[in-house]
Each structure stands twice: as structure tokens, then as C-alpha cells.
Amino acid sequence: MSESVKSVPSSQALAPRTNLYRAAIVGAASLKGKEIAEMLNERKFPAVDIRLLDDDESLGQLEAMGDEISFIQSVRAEQFTHVDFTFFAADADCTRKTWKRARDAGSAIIDASAALEDEPGASVRSLWVERERGLVVPPELQPGPCVTAHPVAVMLALLLLRAQKVGRIRRAVATIFEPASEHGQRGMDELHQQTVNLLSFQPLPKDVFDAQVAFNLIARYGQKSQPALDSVEARVLRHYRKIAGDEAAQPSLFLLQAPTFHGHASAVYLEMENTADLQTLLQALTGDHVTVVPSEEAPPSNVSSAGQADILLSLKADPAQPNGVWLWAVADNLRISALTSVECAESMAAARPTGKIQ
Numbered sequence: 001m002s003e004s005v006k007s008v009p010s011s012q013a014l015a016p017r018t019n020l021y022r023a024a025i026v027g028a029a030s031l032k033g034k035e036i037a038e039m040l041n042e043r044k045f046p047a048v049d050i051r052l053l054d055d056d057e058s059l060g061q062l063e064a065m066g067d068e069i070s071f072i073q074s075v076r077a078e079q080f081t082h083v084d085f086t087f088f089a090a091d092a093d094c095t096r097k098t099w100k101r102a103r104d105a106g107s108a109i110i111d112a113s114a115a116l117e118d119e120p121g122a123s124v125r126s127l128w129v130e131r132e133r134g135l136v137v138p139p140e141l142q143p144g145p146c147v148t149a150h151p152v153a154v155m156l157a158l159l160l161l162r163a164q165k166v167g168r169i170r171r172a173v174a175t176i177f178e179p180a181s182e183h184g185q186r187g188m189d190e191l192h193q194q195t196v197n198l199l200s201f202q203p204l205p206k207d208v209f210d211a212q213v214a215f216n217l218i219a220r221y222g223q224k225s226q227p228a229l230d231s232v233e234a235r236v237l238r239h240y241r242k243i244a245g246d247e248a249a250q251p252s253l254f255l256l257q258a259p260t261f262h263g264h265a266s267a268v269y270l271e272m273e274n275t276a277d278l279q280t281l282l283q284a285l286t287g288d289h290v291t292v293v294p295s296e297e298a299p300p301s302n303v304s305s306a307g308q309a310d311i312l313l314s315l316k317a318d319p320a321q322p323n324g325v326w327l328w329a330v331a332d333n334l335r336i337s338a339l340t341s342v343e344c345a346e347s348m349a350a351a352r353p354t355g356k357i358q
Contacts, residue, residue, distance in 0.1 A: 009217045013192045020048035021349065024107070026098060027090025028052035030184050035338035041298045043342055046349075047133050051079055055094065080105035084352055091184070092227075099145070108348050109145040112341045114235060114338050116145040123147065124242040126154045127343040128289050132161050139351030146344045149279050150232075151336040152176050152264055153239035155311050155329055158289060159268065163327075166284045168273040170323070172251035177217075177258035177265040178232070179302065181334060189263050195259075209257070218257045229255050240343050254338050262334070263302030267329040268319070271304060276325040278315055285313060285327075305330040309339055 023040065027033040033054070040050060053075045067122025073079060075098050080086060086102035088095040092115035099109055099116060109116065116122050121144020129149070130137060149157075160172055180187040187208050194204045194214035204212055220229055233255040240251070251268070258265070270276070286292050291310045293300045300312035311331045318324030 020046050021084040021352075022049040022051075022082055023047045023085045023087065023345070024051040024053055024080060024102070025087045025089060026053045026075055026102075027088060027094060027113070029054045030089050030091075031181055031188075031334055032184075032337055033087075033089035033335045036089055036112065036341050039335075039338040039342045040208065043346070045342060047085075051083065053079055054090065061283055075101075077101045079107070080101075080107055083107045085110060085348070087345070088343075089342055101178050103145075106302065108143060108345070108352060109261050110341050110344050110348075111145050111147045112337055113149065114150070117147050117238075120146070124149050125344050125347075126157065126243045126340055127347060128154055128241045129157045129161070131288070132158055137347065139348065141351055143348060143351070144171070146348065148337060148340040148344060149239045149243050150236045151331060151333045151340070152236045152266065152320050153243060154234075154336055154340060155264065155266065155331050156240055156251055156253075156268070157244035157248065158311065159285060159313070159327060159329060160251065160270075161244060162285050162287065162290070163270055163281060164249055166272070166277075169249035169270055170273050171271040172249045172268065174251050174266055174268045176236070176252050176253065176255045177260065178229070178255055179260045179262050179264060180213065180259060181262045181332060191259065191261060201236070209258075213257055214259050216259055219254075221257065229257060232236075260302050262332070263305045264333045265302050265330045266328075268329060270325050270327065272323045272325070275322050276317065278317055278325065281325060282315055285315075300330045302327065302330050305332045307335065308332055309335055311336075 025033050025036055029038065036139045040047060052070050052072045054072045080102045083105060086106060086107040088099060089112045091114050093116035095111060095113040103109055115123060123144060124147045126149040156174060163169060180191040189207040190205055191213055193213060197204050198214050206222060208225065210225040211218055233253055237253055282292055286308045289310050290313055292313050299314055305312050311329055316326050318326060
């Protein structure tokens, strides 16, 4: 489609169906919601109408949709009338409260909030990993919720599936540095305010993390913080197993909260069955969605990954273990999540001829 995605005024909400889709984003004011809206426009998703929905605090807020400006409306049942795809980018509680309204109106559900994993018929998906495995998921006429895989699970699955083409992986250990943006705008704001307050010797706000994250690395949040780091770690491993399959190497994982605003960073140690040849491994890892940064260039970082759709990667041999190699991988967490969400909708569109399913 050559024209930009745009939002149609609410007066046209019940207009006759066209050969294009209608979509809604619940949590449109969130970081993930904004990224999904941008990705829909960037990939020219065939939508004639994208409804931006959120809670009362965001009502009336203006958001750019390509060349158009739209405003955020409240999440009401009638907003899902004739909507083909609904993206849930709000927090998990909001998704659980509202998703059935969209389902009952006939909309396909794409869950980027990790709230619907245990619902009947739900599937955890990453099109990147499915293509890497050569999987062809048959389209369903009435699919269950599509839960987008955690971006760290996507990153690990893609890298380990490619690495094991070189040889058997005896052991994989990953340390993941979690950014504040995984807690949305509130997490970003709290890290910023903690930083400012520390430099001015003021008390620290701890509403989100219930712990000091500024200028600090922590392996556990305070008791009042939700979700706990352990539960996020468990979700990453669960999603990894679901998308990578039983034949993939099973990594050990340690998740740390880093004092960074944006982008996942990960140090992954691979112990191969035989001596690791860096050049061969590098060639195996390079490909779609993975960019290996040459050693003569600045090393990849969470800053350099911002706005990038690829995983940025560098390699080095372990000096104490001839069969060992270290991967340093960084990725824009919000962008990968948004791209996964939109690709899921694109794959579901094949079984959803417009004007026939509502």
C-alpha cells in the first residue's frame, strides 16, 4: 500500500467496510503503544482506521499517526465495532479487564502486555524465530490471543538457534541488563527523578521499583514493586522455550535491573562441544535481524541500538576456555516488541478477509 496509515474521524467509525482493515491500540499513550503506532505506519499496514485508546488520564491527548494527527479516546466496548485487529500495549491489568470486549466484537487480539498467555487458545509468537526454524504456522479463522514473545526471548532464540548450526552448545549462560523503559513511562520518569534527586541530596522516589536504581545495579526490586524481576526472568525463559522449541539449547538466565533508560543489553557465554571458531560462528550468526559490529568500529551499546530494528552483536573468545565464546548483544526492546506485534497481525491477516468476519 502506498499511502500512509491514517486515523479516520470517529464520525466514520461505522462506515461501510472497505478492502482495508481497521485496528485499535489499547494503551496508545504508553511507550509500547506509540511504538506500535509508528511501526504500523512504517510497515504500511493496510489499515484505513487506527483507533487510539487509553485510560482517562490520556483522553484527548494528540498523537501523530504518520502524516495525520489523531487523539486518544476512552476504552469502551463500542470502540471495537468493526475492528479487525486490537493491539494491547497497556499494563497487564488493563489488558485483562478489556480484552474480551475486543474479542466479543470479532477482533483478532495481539497482546504485547504479556497478560493473556494462559488464556485458552493463546499462542506466544515471534515471526523472526518462526522463519529461522522454517516453521509455517497455518492461519486460523478464529485465532486465540497472539502473545508477542518477550524481546529478550526473541534475541536469545535467534542467536542460539544460529549458533548451534556451527556445533553443539554444551552450555549457554546469559546475563541480561533490564532497562527502565520495560516499566513504561513511569519507570523512565522514576529513574530520571532518582538521578536528579541523588545529585541534589534529596529523597528518592520509589513508587515503581521500590529500590534505588539510579547509579546502581540490582538483582531484586523492593517488595512493593510489580512485576518482580524473578517473574520477568521466568517469563523470558518460558517464552524462549515456546518459540525456540525443544531442540534449542536451554540457557541459564540472570536478569539485572540496570540504571539505563532504554534498550536491553546481554552478555551471553556459549561453551561449545568443540573448539569455537570465531569466524565460522560470526558467519552463522550474521543474517536477517542480526548485525555484527566489526571490531574496528565502536562496540554496540544500548544507546547505539536505539531506533534500530536489528540486534547489534559483537563476539570475543574466552581466554580461559578454548571452547568458550562471549556474545555481547544489544537491542531496542520497544522496537522489537512493536515489530513482533505488527508482524503477528500481518501473518493473521491472511485468514481474515475484510468485510467477512465480524
